[in-house]
Amino acid sequence: MADAAPKEAQVPYFTREETVSGMRVAMPAAPSMEPGVWWAIIVPEECAENARNILSELPFEITTIPDVWDTQPAGASGRFGVWYRVFAVLMLACILYAIVMALIHTP
Numbered sequence: 001m002a003d004a005a006p007k008e009a010q011v012p013y014f015t016r017e018e019t020v021s022g023m024r025v026a027m028p029a030a031p032s033m034e035p036g037v038w039w040a041i042i043v044p045e046e047c048a049e050n051a052r053n054i055l056s057e058l059p060f061e062i063t064t065i066p067d068v069w070d071t072q073p074a075g076a077s078g079r080f081g082v083w084y085r086v087f088a089v090l091m092l093a094c095i096l097y098a099i100v101m102a103l104i105h106t107p
Contacts, residue, residue: 002041003027005054013051014042035084038066 006013015027020036031039043051055062 001058002039002055002060005058006041006043006051009050009054011047011051011054012044013047016040016042 003015016024017027017031017037017039018024024040027039031037041051041055052062
């Protein structure tokens with residue numbers, strides 16, 4: 001939807017995929033939603049207000065500073081997102097435990 005709206009309004013734009021690690025690439029042929037990945041629509045400065053008005057009518061939040069977990073649709077139950085966060089915290093705890101144990105048992 002975000003790709004079609006500026007095209008229909010004949011607003012010049014460029015789409016790209018950005019990751020939490022800072023990598024920025026042109027929009028892939030088959031983009032996938034996952035934590036830490038979001039998409040940006042780049043427009044010339046003189047078209048920014050027009051593009052913002054067009055995109056504000058779409059059913060998603062427009063932001064210039066997305067969060068890692070912004071891939072979840074607004075109003076969703078969040079069940080998958082909660083489990084993903086629990087899994088991420090458990091993995092982080094396991095990694096920290098392994099590092100501490102390695103430091104303790106170092107001769």
